[in-house]
Amino acid sequence: MKKPLLAALVLFGAWSCITFAPAPPSFHIEELPSSVATRLTLDQRIAADEVWSDLKVGRPDRAQRTLLKLGKDNPVYAVGMGFVNLFQSELAAAEASFKESLARYPDMTPAQAGLAQLYETKGDKGLALAEYEEILKNDPENRWAKPKAEALRGQVAKALLDEASSARAAGKSEEERQALLKVVSVDPESTEANYLLGMDAIDRNDTAGAIRHFSAFLEKETASRERKVAAVRALAGLYYKNQEFGR
Numbered sequence: 339m340k341k342p343l344l345a346a347l348v349l350f351g352a353w354s355c356i357t358f359a360p361a362p363p364s365f366h367i368e369e370l371p372s373s374v375a376t377r378l379t380l381d382q383r384i385a386a387d388e389v390w391s392d393l394k395v396g397r398p399d400r401a402q403r404t405l406l407k408l409g410k411d412n413p414v415y416a417v418g419m420g421f422v423n424l425f426q427s428e429l430a431a432a433e434a435s436f437k438e439s440l441a442r443y444p445d446m447t448p449a450q451a452g453l454a455q456l457y458e459t460k461g462d463k464g465l466a467l468a469e470y471e472e473i474l475k476n477d478p479e480n481r482w483a484k485p486k487a488e489a490l491r492g493q494v495a496k497a498l499l500d501e502a503s504s505a506r507a508a509g510k511s512e513e514e515r516q517a518l519l520k521v522v523s524v525d526p527e528s529t530e531a532n533y534l535l536g537m538d539a540i541d542r543n544d545t546a547g548a549i550r551h552f553s554a555f556l557e558k559e560t561a562s563r564e565r566k567v568a569a570v571r572a573l574a575g576l577y578y579k580n581q582e583f584g585r
Contacts, residue, residue, distance in 0.1 A: 365424060366482055367393045368451040368473075374413050374443055386414045393418070398425040416442065417449045424456060432456055447473055451483070463494050467524065495525040502534070511538075522551075529558045533565055540572045548576055 367390060378386060385404055392401040398421065405418045420435035433456055439449040454469035470487035473480055502517035515538055521531035532555040539547035552569045555561055577585040 365393075365421065365455050366451060367421065368448040368482070370414065371445050371447050373445050377413055382408065382412060382414075386412075386418075389414060389418050393421050393425075396425070398422040413443060413446075417446055417452065420449060420452045424452060424459075429456055429460060445476070447476070454483070454486070458490075463490050463497070464524075466490060467494050491525055495521050495528055495531075498524065499528075499530055502531075514538075522554075527554065527558060529555055529561045533561070533569065536569055537572060540576055543576070543579075545576055545580065548573060 370386065370390070375383060375386075385408055389401045389404050389408075392398070392404070401418060402422045405412075405415055405422070408415055410416075416435045416439035420432045420439060423429075423432035423435060433453065436449040436452045436456070439446045440453075443449075450469045450472050454466045454473070457463075457466035457469065467487060467490040470483045470490065473483040474487060477483070498517050498521045502514045502521070505511075505514035505517060515535070518531045518535050518538070521528050522535065525531070532551040536548050536551035536555060539545075539551060552573055555569055556566060577583070
């Protein structure tokens with residue numbers, strides 16, 4: 339009986355000595371923009387690299403210790419603490435830190451990325467999309483933000499279309515129009531929204547609006563032939579009503 343017990347104790351001891359690596363983080367840590375990195379001294383840059391390395395491997399505790407040594411006046415302090423708070427699910431504190439960072443350094447892309455992920459965590463897709471779009475303004479081909487924005491754009495547009503449909507069913511035409519305008523602000527090429535806004539513009543005798551929305555609608559190959567004919571016919575009727583016979 340002693341040998342099996344000894345073997346079990348040896349295995350337990352070996353198991354207890356194993357060092358487990360932390361789980362990979364669930365958040366994307368965008369690299370510091372060069373415009374911010376150049377403001378740092380060599381020692382500060384080394385410390386900032388340590389913070390980013392710790393955040394990327396899911397060690398916010400170590401990152402926080404380094405940030406506290408750097409101090410609140412350091413350019414990476416607020417954004418770094420934002421991610422520390424995000425890892426700890428302190429969403430209000432994380433949002434405040436990211437916004438503080440952007441107030442001081444508007445080109446702080448990591449803070450925008452942090453806010454985008456924070457809003458997604460909270461389920462606010464509209465605000466998340468706005469932050470992804472801000473990243474793409476300066477880096478249109480950002481390999482992380484671009485697919486995220488494209489996916490969210492479709493989801494936000496669909497939710498707004500559903501909102502417009504509900505308003506139409508309830509006879510709330512102005513609420514429907516406002517929802518459709520939000521759709522095209524998110525997805526300017528939306529065939530559904532542009533068609534319906536074009537028809538709405540026809541009803542309001544808004545020639546410029548009808549032309550704008552129907553032009554965007556007619557350019558899309560996905561638009562149905564039936565609706566294309568209806569759009570052209572509606573425009574022709576509007577021109578006739580306004581005695582623009584040549585058009």
